[in-house]
Amino acid sequence: VSNGTNANITGLPAGLTGVFNVDVFVISGTPTASGTFNYTITITGGCAPATATGSITVNPNAAISLSSATNTGQQSICVNSSIVNITYAATNATSVTVAGLPNGVTGNYSNGIFTIKGLPSATGTFNYTVTATSNCASAVMNGNITVNELPVATITSSLGTTISKGDISVLTATGGSSYLWTGTDIQGSNSNASIEVRPRQTTTYTVKVTNISGCTTEKSITINVNEDLKLIPNNIITPNGDGKNDFWVIKNIDYYPNNKVSVFDRAGRKVYGSSSYKNDWDGTYAGAPLAEAAYFYVIDMGNGYGLIRGTINIIRDKR
Structure with a gap:
């Protein structure tokens, strides 16, 4: 600035200031608002006021937030079961990516919404990170998906799989913390690990086995009944x-x-x-x-x- 003793500026974005010192006018700071800002510097103290203009464009940072239910970002499910879809709303983002998902689960970005969905095929705890990228600063959010194993169920029969009509066989299931049997001619409760059966004809018994994670599987056994019943x-x-x-x-x-x-x-x-x-x-x-x-x-x-x-x-x- 020459031939001037003072200068001031208007039109700067919030967070920027201008300082006049020894014929130099310095604009500095960190803008806190985005947009295009046309500014004017007015110089006084000379024969006549003088002005200078300029423009500053502040690009917005990316932002991201969970838009599905709060608990969807922290899920515990069983392997080979679909997760509850997780969605994130992204603004000012040029792209959104995710890292750390289990096999079978993917993320897709469309129209400002990033959706994570799928059917995990691997067990474990998976901590994932969603990153929204823009021309300026990126934004991240974290979540985790715990994929639990299914119970490995077995069934044994005390008399084998072929019995005589009228025999009572004890069927025993393993692999879970609770059990529920279906089939005919069950003697007593059907919710124990071991049950007694006295089938009148060849019958298939199925047990639903649940483990401590709440995951279930089913196992069946067929008891063949010979028509050799004796009194x-x-x-x-x-x-x-x-x-x-x-x-x-x-x-x-x-x-x-x-x-x-x-x-x-x-x-x-x-x-x-x-x-x-x-x-x-x-x-x-x-x-x-x-x-x-x-x-x-x-x-x-x-x-x-x-x-x-x-x-x-x-x-x-x-x-």
């Missing part, structure tokens, strides 16, 4: 009220609902008869206890399945 009548009853052998039990009789059971004493007198026997005879006749002795039975399995004959002994406590 197995106990040959003794001791009806003394101790809970052991108090009733005459015929194993597998429930598979022959049309059965007829008859019991005779040595003289041939019929002392007991029942249709659809339920394993509930306690060695009485007309409400009175029968004497200790051997008795003879005839079991008609019904529907033409044939007859079974044998001896049942009643033993009473003599105390």
Whole structure:
């Protein structure tokens, strides 16, 4: 600046200032606003005021923010399950990229929105970084995706995969912290690691196994049932009220609902008869206890399945 003793400036962006010192006018600072700013320097103190003009263009920095739900940036999921889509809103960005995602998950930038989506195929914790780039400063945001393993389930059968009709097999699953079985003829609860099954026909049992991460898998086993069911009548009853052998039990009789059971004493007198026997005879006749002795039975399995004959002994406590 020559022939002037003072100078001032107008039109600068916020963050910039101008200083006049010994014929030099210096504009300096860090602009805090973006845009195009036309400024004017006015010089006074000479014969007549003089002016000088100029223009400063301040390009904006990139900005980025999470636009999907807050918890989407911190996800814990099971391998081979789709993540909840994660979206970021980017402004003043010329490009947006991501690094650190698991295999199977990708990012795509379109119309100011960066979307992360996919189905991870690798397990572990993945810390990712999203970077929005502009002509000036870039902006970054971080997140993480934890991909949990599926349980490795196994099933074993105490009697193998081929059993006789009427047999009870114990199925045991491993690999999880909770279990849920489906299938017919499950004895008792279906939510234990081990269950008892007594299938009437070849049956497939499936267990849903869940691990501590909440991930699930299913495993199945087929139990083949041979049609070689045999009735197995106990040959003794001791009806003394101790809970052991108090009733005459015929194993597998429930598979022959049309059965007829008859019991005779040595003289041939019929002392007991029942249709659809339920394993509930306690060695009485007309409400009175029968004497200790051997008795003879005839079991008609019904529907033409044939007859079974044998001896049942009643033993009473003599105390």
